[in-house]
Amino acid sequence: MAFTDLTRFRRDLHRIPEPGFQEVKTQQYLLDVIRALPQEHLSYKTWETGILVRIEGSDPEKTVGYRTDMDGLPVPEQSGLKFPSGHEGMMHACGHDMHMAIALGILQNLAEHRPVQNVVMLFQPAEEGPGGAEPMIRSEEFKAWKPDEIYALHIAPEHPVGTIATKPGVLFANTSELFINLRGKGGHAARPHQTEDMVVAASHFVTQLQSIVARNIDPLDPAVVTIGTIEAGTKQNIIAESARVEGTIRTFSMDNMKLIKERITGMLKGTEASFHCETDVDWGANYCQVYNDEAKTAELTAFAESHGQVNFVESREAMTGEDFGYFLRDIPGTMVWLGVDTPYGLHDNRISPSEKAMDTAVEFFTDFLCSR
Numbered sequence: 001m002a003f004t005d006l007t008r009f010r011r012d013l014h015r016i017p018e019p020g021f022q023e024v025k026t027q028q029y030l031l032d033v034i035r036a037l038p039q040e041h042l043s044y045k046t047w048e049t050g051i052l053v054r055i056e057g058s059d060p061e062k063t064v065g066y067r068t069d070m071d072g073l074p075v076p077e078q079s080g081l082k083f084p085s086g087h088e089g090m091m092h093a094c095g096h097d098m099h100m101a102i103a104l105g106i107l108q109n110l111a112e113h114r115p116v117q118n119v120v121m122l123f124q125p126a127e128e129g130p131g132g133a134e135p136m137i138r139s140e141e142f143k144a145w146k147p148d149e150i151y152a153l154h155i156a157p158e159h160p161v162g163t164i165a166t167k168p169g170v171l172f173a174n175t176s177e178l179f180i181n182l183r184g185k186g187g188h189a190a191r192p193h194q195t196e197d198m199v200v201a202a203s204h205f206v207t208q209l210q211s212i213v214a215r216n217i218d219p220l221d222p223a224v225v226t227i228g229t230i231e232a233g234t235k236q237n238i239i240a241e242s243a244r245v246e247g248t249i250r251t252f253s254m255d256n257m258k259l260i261k262e263r264i265t266g267m268l269k270g271t272e273a274s275f276h277c278e279t280d281v282d283w284g285a286n287y288c289q290v291y292n293d294e295a296k297t298a299e300l301t302a303f304a305e306s307h308g309q310v311n312f313v314e315s316r317e318a319m320t321g322e323d324f325g326y327f328l329r330d331i332p333g334t335m336v337w338l339g340v341d342t343p344y345g346l347h348d349n350r351i352s353p354s355e356k357a358m359d360t361a362v363e364f365f366t367d368f369l370c371s372r
Contacts, residue, residue, distance in 0.1 A: 005108075006358040009033065010101035011083040017072025017090040017097070020126030023049040026070050026100075030123055033104050037111040047141040050132060051123040054145050055110045063118040064372045065147030066365065067327060068103035069096045069127035078349040093347050094128065095155035095340070098358060102153070102338075105362035106369065115370045120145045124323075129177070131285045133323035137330060149296055149372070150333035152324050153361060157346065159339030161357045164304045164364060165315040166336040168297040170289055174257050175321030177284025178227075178247040180205075180268070184277035186241025195239040199232045201275035202243035205267060206230065209247075212263045217256055224250040224319050225260060250319040252289065290325040293332035300334050303368050310364050320346070 016025045027049045034044055034053060044053040050070065077084050077091040085091045092098075100123065107121050122142075126132030136142050159165055182205070184196030206227050217223045225247065232243035251257045261283065268279045304312040315337055324335050338361050340353035 006101050006105050006362065007355050009104050010097050010355060010358065013097040013100050014081070014083055014092050015086045017085050017087055017092045019074070019090070020071040020129050020132060021049055023070045023125050027051060027123075027125075030100065030104070034107070037108055041114050042111050045141055047136060047139050048132070049125040050136060052141055052145055053107060053121040053123075055107075055115060055119045055121075057117040057119070058114050059116050060118040062148040062372070063120055063145065064369055065120045065122060065150035065327070065331065065333070066103065066106065066369060067122040067124055067150060067152045067324060068099040069132075070100060070123055070125045071096060071128050071132075073128055073347060075347065075349045079352050080350070081352060091349060093349055093351055095346070095351075095353055096127070098155055098340070098353055098355075099153065102358050102361045102365070105358065106366050109362065109366040110369070113370075117372050119369055120147050127323050129285045131287060131323045133326040137326055147331060150327050150331045151300070151365070151368070152327075152333075152335045153338045153365070154322065154335060155340045155346075155353050155357070156337035157340060157342045157344060157351065157353065159313065159337060160341045161339055161354050162309070162311050162360055163313055163339030164310045164336050165313040165339070166292060166297060166300065166334055167315045167317070168292050168294045168334075170252050170317050171292050171315065171335055172290035172322045172325065173224075173250040173252055173317070173319045174254060174289045175287045176249040176257060176261070177282075177286070178225075178245075178249055178264070179282040179284055180245040180279060182243045182245070182271070182275075182277050182279050184241055184275060187239050189237040189239055192239060195241075196276045198240045198243040198275075198277060201271055201277055202230055202232055202245055204274070205271045206245060208267050208270075209264070212260055216259060216263055221256060222252055222317075222319070223256045223260065224248075226250075250321065252317060254288075287321045287323045288325040288329055290322050290335050291328055292334040293328065296332050297334040300336070300368065303371060304364070307364060307367065310360060
């Protein structure tokens with residue numbers, strides 16, 4: 001695979017970020033590349049806006065899976081790149097453009113140099129939400145080509161190019177979205193006694209939330225409750241009749257996820273009683289933890305440590321979420337971090353990963369998948 005091809009793939013895909021299950025242009029671009037590959041041992045099919053590609057092995061005893069995600073984020077781009085997003089308000093700010101380009105590079109290598117085992121490449125939509133992995137796993141298309149083991153990568157801004165990092169066990173957290181509405185009686189700012197102020201109610205509720213992790217969770221078992229947005233009111237002299245609070249929950253254990261949700265539900269009942277209002281909660285998209293299989297991770301680690309083109313680093317757990325965890329819940333495998341050496345973090349509208357990392361990833365995963 002020539003580096004210029006990977007760069008072209010990545011830059012073309014970077015220009016067309018699309019929301020989950022709306023990756024129409026992205027799917028078409030990927031299909032055009034796939035159809036241009038040698039077809040002798042290759043077959044493919046679509047599912048929703050995703051794609052499954054199968055390379056028939058020369059002497060297969062099993063099927064090895066590799067998954068990439070496809071969707072962009074509702075982030076206005078400020079990267080300064082010469083190939084910015086052409087979709088206003090959308091950006092590939094989490095590296096999915098690079099993930100797809102890497103997958104195409106691996107796929108081209110496997111199509112041209114037939115592996116021993118069957119390989120299934122999964123182009124999965126809607127990783128950022130509402131979650132494409134779980135429904136893809138339930139699909140007949142996936143069940144027909146279900147792999148015996150599965151692998152994936154995610155770019156890591158903090159690691160230098162050439163780095164592969166992972167660990168056995170928990171890599172990414174369980175996650176849940178959090179959407180809460182509060183409704184009361186609005187009115188004139190000069191007559192607060194005739195109203196139920198939802199700005200005050202929401203403010204008290206958000207302050208209470210901070211006690212959950214601090215006072216209900218074992219400090220040796222990490223958890224996060226973060227509120228990202230609060231919306232209320234229309235004018236400075238009108239007491240708000242409604243408020244909306246949006247956030248996220250992250251835990252390493254499912255018991256803590258359950259406990260946090262129970263505490264939030266209880267606090268909302270208290271808020272209703274204290275402020276004479278009504279509330280409702282929507283947990284949104286929920287992702288299970290990314291739990292790397294011990295044996296498969298050990299095999300990948302040993303391969304990485306002996307591979308001359310990568311530097312292997314033992315990773316730590318991260319509170320980030322990834323719906324690849326649903327694949328790993330059913331199929332043994334592992335996810336790795338790929339160093340891309342950028343000062344800006346994931347979901348930052350200035351992120352600009354080093355494209356040199358793609359060569360590293362394509363060479364490493366082509367060799368690793370062929371070694372299975």
